[in-house]
Amino acid sequence: MASKVYTKDRHIIQLATLVSGPGSILFKKADLAAYDCDGFTVQKYLPRAVVFPQNAEEVAAVVKYCSENGLPFLARGAGTGLSGGAIPINGEVIISLTRMKRLLSVDLENRRAVVEPGFINLKLTHAVSDQEYYYAPDPSSQYCCTIGGNVAENAGGAHCLKYGVTTNHILGLEVVLPNGEVVEIGKNGIPDAPGYDLLGLLTGSEGTLGIVTKITVRILKNPEAKQTVLAYFDRVEDGSQAVSDIISAGIVPAALEMMDKIAIEGVEAAAFPVGHPKDIEALLLIEVDGIRAGIEEQINQILEVCRNRNVREVRAARDEAERERWWANRKTGFGAMGAISHDYLVQDGVIPRSKLPEVLSKINEISQESGLRIANIFHAGDGNLHPLVLFDSRVPGETEKAIEAGSACLKACADAGGTITGEHGVGIEKKEEMRFVFTDEEIIAQTDIRKVFNHDNLLNAGKLFPTPGKCAEIKQELKKA
Amino acid sequence: MASKVYTKDRHIIQLATLVSGPGSILFKKADLAAYDCDGFTVQKYLPRAVVFPQNAEEVAAVVKYCSENGLPFLARGAGTGLSGGAIPINGEVIISLTRMKRLLSVDLENRRAVVEPGFINLKLTHAVSDQEYYYAPDPSSQYCCTIGGNVAENAGGAHCLKYGVTTNHILGLEVVLPNGEVVEIGKNGIPDAPGYDLLGLLTGSEGTLGIVTKITVRILKNPEAKQTVLAYFDRVEDGSQAVSDIISAGIVPAALEMMDKIAIEGVEAAAFPVGHPKDIEALLLIEVDGIRAGIEEQINQILEVCRNRNVREVRAARDEAERERWWANRKTGFGAMGAISHDYLVQDGVIPRSKLPEVLSKINEISQESGLRIANIFHAGDGNLHPLVLFDSRVPGETEKAIEAGSACLKACADAGGTITGEHGVGIEKKEEMRFVFTDEEIIAQTDIRKVFNHDNLLNAGKLFPTPGKCAEIKQELKKA
Structure with missing residues (x-):
């Protein structure tokens, strides 16, 4: 797509004085090209410049300059977002937070840590794992995505069924407002703090209300034990019904994931195949965690539920190594589609759990009508679907067809009483689909x-x-x- | 205090046409007197009128009328709020929601119920308990307070340590905005729904942003088992340290309550004495719930932690009847102060758990300086303190002294990195104290x-x-x- 090309104009010269250190500003076209999109690669635009501030003061100075000079700007973390929230569609000045990546403090007694926005999600767990603590939100990109980006998108992950999404783990924020003012929000991590819930408002606002420069997060004690069950079903309906039965039994699994036939074909063709049968229609991966004494009873209940729903094969992991192999296989997820399709489009819808069979069958219809295969890998426990539309961008018209099929999947979720995003955000990708759920x-x-x-x-x-x-x-x- | 007295003026005549049914408007001074304050009885003002709409349309009609005619108005549930949020300080038209008290639907499969705002909190648990479900937020007033009021105040309760406060259990709201428009918010209970988190913004906004006319709440499956431990400590510091140790051990109790010596004197003089020793400095009531197989191990850990902290006596409840007696004794809490003091003022501050000993000792100093006894009954697990300042309003100057001492307690909480309310709201009571925590x-x-x-x-x-x-x-x- 066409983008304006900016040279070293007076604004660039001024902006360069506001950020310290070598290489703290990019403005050449070749350098800017790396910032023309994020994980949503369908639309690309060059930014005016990319700056790399080192602290909140430098962020505030850049924001103030942009604001006073009418320059559009936006914040960017690792650029792993899937809905285009960090794409500079107005030729923005990009404020990259990747140099603000320090772990500022850990307070185990009060179970808190303070990080800068560019701090990588998984590194927080690594930093506290010796003391048997961890940070719960676990998006699949957690090995490279930043906590600042997680706050912007209110990121989820496989284990958010039991532990909640990012907003449930954020205790306080330091934010640079668009006028350059620095404010602290939700200072003390109180569940029902006085005043309006600005912390909730900022979290998940997709970088449209302010730029986060410091984050206080909750850290959790490791569960004493965990165990995972793998179940193969010949029919999607049985798998879906097992999901409902597990929840109805009063079990709150740490994760409850489902993959359909095409998804299994993908993960088995990717980096960590584990030998799942290719002729089943649904696979469930069910993890429980908690006090050791309670785990076995829950696992037995889960095995029984699956057997009552015509499971072909079901069992708990034999050991930790097997459990980890199953999860590594699942986590190749979206990327694995590359092994069976030239291109793919990830969607992200949410439905009430009871509507799983109905919506999966509707997605199947959409697939047949469009002539495109659609794989489903998703967080079944909280009804968060991820239809993956497989297509080949080299075939004329197929990209458009894929986008249309993806939107139809979201419409099906909205019509079933659900909504159009569970964790990937709206960004530029799903702006129009907002009309499915809002007047x-x-x-x-x-x-x-x-x-x-x-x-x-x-x-x-x-x-x-x-x-x-x-x-x-x-x-x-x-x-x- | 002085209040204007309104007679049957043209507004009353018009308002009466907007609400249906007998007795749907009150306007005589004698009738209005029952609405001059709520659970915060320090300030009293007469409303202009009280209307009792039967549905959202009638609420919207009244709101629209007030809005178009410049009449101040506010919503009221059961009037149990402790910070004065429902007091008509501007001679408001009170919109009482006590006639909108239906349970509209229960959807066990998706774990949701829809209620009108005047529906009593505890009735929801009663309605689903046969199927072994319950509604988690449990303010002490739950036998009479309304869920609409709980939403306004983001109410908490003893079991919010594990299960979260009201905002964690609200999935959707129908709201009449101050211009009379009716909107639905957070329609489908998605943890990371698209758009800004208006559900979080409205919850806990203390009736200043809109009037809730329908509420979708989460209901939970009953835990398989629960057990409670009672522990007596000779020193407050040991009790406080035991609280920290329990949390550090990775246990998440369903409730973790503390009472100090004066509080024990109160509850033992009230309706449900259980024979707590009167010479101990601190009592802990610790409840765990969950899978039966995990309970015993947690109870043993808790007993051990208490023994390591010089506990005088500690044991688990012998049976369900004893467990219930302990809780009934605890729940007489605030009211019990009436047995040992002519008047009392409840405060509501929050601190990081690790600051418990420091702040309790500061509260003790405040008590000595003011010459007033201060009891402490509180949710120790989440650091939510409730200093109860005992005084006698018949003694000239003592009311003012009590208010001052209460405010000083909040200042101590704020100074310790905490805040001025954990569950009672700001209302008119703590407006000035907002300056302790906000610029x-x-x-x-x-x-x-x-x-x-x-x-x-x-x-x-x-x-x-x-x-x-x-x-x-x-x-x-x-x-x-």
């Missing part, structure tokens, strides 16, 4: 809130919300008049 | 958000936020200019 009035209420923080809409504009329909615009004008 | 800029950011919803500030004005200091006002004027 114009509800979108306006949210853009009004954006205005409170981001008055001139210079920070990450054009993301998250569609333009409200014409009727709504007229209504808003009338209100103002 | 003027942070207060303005929040009142700016209030403006988005509550533009004319007719809905529950004068609550939650103090007027920002003069400097801030000038800054804001400069910004606008």
Whole structure:
């Protein structure tokens, strides 16, 4: 796509004075090309410049400069986001937070850690694992994604069924507002702190309200024990019903993952095959954790539930090594699709658990109508579907067809009483699909809130919300008049 | 205190046409007197009228009328709030939601129930207990408080240590905005739904952003088993240290309550004495729940931790009847103070767990300085203190002294890195104390958000936020200019 090309203009010269250290600004076209998209690679735009501040003061100085000079800007972490939230669609100045990557403090007694936004998710668990603590949110990209990015997208992961998504683990934020002011939010990690819940509002706001420069997170004690069950089903309906039965039995698994036939074909063709049969329709991976004494009873209940639902084969992992192999196989997930398809598009919808069979069958219909294969790898326990539309971008028209099929999957989720994203965010990818779940009035209420923080809409504009329909615009004008 | 007295003016006549059924409006002074305060009885004001709508349409009609005619208004549930959030300090029209008290639906498969705002908290557990489900948030007033009020205050309770406060159990809201529009928020209970987290923003906003007319809540499966340990300590420090040790051991108790010597004197003089020794300095009540097989191991760990901290006596409940007696004794809590003092003032501060001994000793100093006894009954596990300042309002000057001592306790919490409310809200009671934890800029950011919803500030004005200091006002004027 066409992008303006910026040279070393007066703004670049000024911005360079605001960030310290060598290589703290990029402005040449060749350098900028690495920042023209994130994990959503369908649209590409060059930024005006990329700056690498070292601390909150430098972030604030850059933000203030941009704000005073009317330059669009946005924040970027590791760039692993899947919905295009860090793509500079307005030729933004990108504020990269990758140099602000320190672990500032660990307070085991109060179970907190303070990190800079560029700190890698998995490194936090590594830093406290000797003391048997860990950081719970575990997106599949956790070995490279940043906690700042996790806050922006309210990232989830396989173990969020039991432990909740990022917002449940954030105790406080230091934020640079779009006017350059630095504020602290939710200072002390109190579940019901006084005042409005700004911490919740900022978390998951996809970089449209402010730039996070410091994060206080909750760390958890390692569970005493964990065990995983693997179950193969000949029919998707039986697998889905087993999911409902496990939850109804009062078990709260740490993770409850499902893969369908095409997904199994993919992970078995990828880096960590484990020999799953290729003729089954559904596979469940069910992990429980907690006090050692309680694990065996739960595992027995899970085995029984699966047997009552016509499981072909079901058993617990023989040892830790096998458990880890099963998870490594599952975690190759999305990437594994590359082994069986030239291209693929990940979608991210959520449905009430009871609607699993109905929506999976609808996705199957969408696949047949579009002529494209759709794999399903997903967090079944919390109804978070990930249809993977397989296509070949070299075939004319197939990319468009894939995008259409992906959107149809989201429509099916919304129609089933669900919604259009469970953990990947809206970004630029799903702006229009927001209309599946929000009225114009509800979108306006949210853009009004954006205005409170981001008055001139210079920070990450054009993301998250569609333009409200014409009727709504007229209504808003009338209100103002 | 002085209050305006309203007669049957033209507004009353109009409002009466908007609410159906007999007795749907009160306007006589004698009738209004019952609504001049809530659980915060220090300030009293008469409302202009009290209306009792039967559905969202009637709420919207009343709100629209008030809004168009510049009449201040506010919503009220059971009136059990402890911070004055439902007190009509501006002679408001009170919209009582006590007639909207239906349980609209229960969906066990997806673990949800939909209730009207006037539905009593405990009734929800009663409605689903035959199927072995329950509603988790359990404020001490749960036998009479409404779920609508719980949403407004983001209510907590003894078992919120493990299960979280109200906001963690709300999946969706229908809300009448101050302009009379009806919107649905967080329609489908998705943990990371698209758009801004308005559900979190509304929950705990103390009735200043909208009036909730329908609530979708999460219901949980009963734990398979529960057990409670009672421990007596000669020294507060040992009790506090045991609290930290239990959490550090990786145990997440369902509840972890503490009472000090004066509190024990109170509960033993009240309705359900159980024979606690009166010469101990601290009592812990520790409940664990979950899979039966895991309970015994946790109980043994807890017993051991207490023994390592010089416990005088510690044991698990012999049977369910004893467990229930211990809890009934604890739940008489605040009310029990009436047995040993003419008046008492409940405070509600939060501190990091590790600061328990330091802050308890500071509260002791405040007590000595003021000459007033201060009892402590509190949720020790999550550091939510409830200092109860005992006083006699018949003694001139003692009420003021008690208010001052209460405020000093909150200051001690804030200074220890905590905050001024954990579950009772700010209301009118703690407006000024908001300055202990928020800067003027942070207060303005929040009142700016209030403006988005509550533009004319007719809905529950004068609550939650103090007027920002003069400097801030000038800054804001400069910004606008």
